[in-house]
Amino acid sequence: MSRPLILISNDDGYYAKGINDLVEMVRDFGDILVVAPDGARSGASLSITSREPVRIRKISEKAGVQVYSCTGSPCDCVKIAFEKLIDGRPDLILAGINHGDNAAVNAHYSGTMAVATEGTLKRVPSIGFSSCKLEANADFSAMRPYVRSIVEDVLNTGLPKDVCLNVNFPALEEFKGMKICRMGTGDWVNEWDERIDPRGRSYFWLTGDFVGYDEEDESTDRGAMNSGYVAITPIQLDCTAYSAMEELRQKFGL
């Protein structure tokens, strides 16, 4: 039996500690192909590059691990790996480890989760891993047994159709276990830091504070993390608000 092919990307760049740690955690499960951005793409969401060309560059190749950088978005990395670097299809797509969590509605902005979304669009089992540890040299070693257990399980038995996993780890050295969660709700406030440039014109840095609406609720991803659990949120591609359809038909007289 041939070894599984695991495609790995992220939104922090191919050189980030998180992606290199992830490769080390799972490399004995299969052949690893890393195709990751050539620089930071945090907050890239599922953006695609259409107004400029995309290039790829081989960074390294050692036993069972090939690494390419890509000038495009995290989503572009998956797309170009599929068509230009892989003969056939990958068996699994992983994203991360992201330096910073992607829980609650922030999954929508995430380049890490974009990798998993694009993988799911291509009907490959896909998982995004993120940690609340932001530092460039963060120690992710406590995540290792959880990452390996989840990856091994999904390699063996797949995932429900059109569903990927958003796995978020609190900034702890020990976890209480795993919880299957729903996506928490919330919004950002104080989003802009206004400054004046040397020519007297104002410019704005995006920043802000996240206000979670249900962070005390352990059934949400952020709530579970706040209680010390690894939060596994299953995310589906289909965003149709089925429960609103009848109300809308009546509203519009249809």
Next chain:
Amino acid sequence: MSRPLILISNDDGYYAKGINDLVEMVRDFGDILVVAPDGARSGASLSITSREPVRIRKISEKAGVQVYSCTGSPCDCVKIAFEKLIDGRPDLILAGINHGDNAAVNAHYSGTMAVATEGTLKRVPSIGFSSCKLEANADFSAMRPYVRSIVEDVLNTGLPKDVCLNVNFPALEEFKGMKICRMGTGDWVNEWDERIDPRGRSYFWLTGDFVGYDEEDESTDRGAMNSGYVAITPIQLDCTAYSAMEELRQKFGL
């Protein structure tokens, strides 16, 4: 009673015909604030700008219509309008008219729908309008009565909580009516056009053909458009795959 404030953005740029047509279609319903990108941002998804500053510039002001351009993404436009240009909150957020449809899973990549998603995150009723007409000088006039009817209805009675509308129009001069639809499924193939630059190095343009899996099914947005209907797909913020949670709990022994 004060006039409603309608915030309008897009991903084709503030100067696009689509957004200017949309403003003309709805301007008698309220005061209009346009904050739109200073250039094309197709495929921007819900990306945010974090590694460079964002600037805004006032383009014009005439009776009841203020127009600003923004160097950021469609999502940034909504965020900066909220915090820096609006006193209070808008009553409605509109996106479009997009030159090109955003039906089926392509809503995930869309900058137009990012405007509606961000508006929904901020709990303002939000609607994205897109047309299958791609041309820069497209004639959108057949859409006018539908756009006005939907906007008037949503201004009067709002939308279900945490749900926005993705409204797609076929490239026709007359429509059979409106249908409330689900998001169609599909994927892209032949996504990269590989070329060789004058220095002999390869580069790739993102392109491709969309393969819809359920385009014959009138209950999907693309299926409804194929039959001549205006497709209204309600989109929810919460992407949790609730139906997969029990299976995953068993899978992971939780």
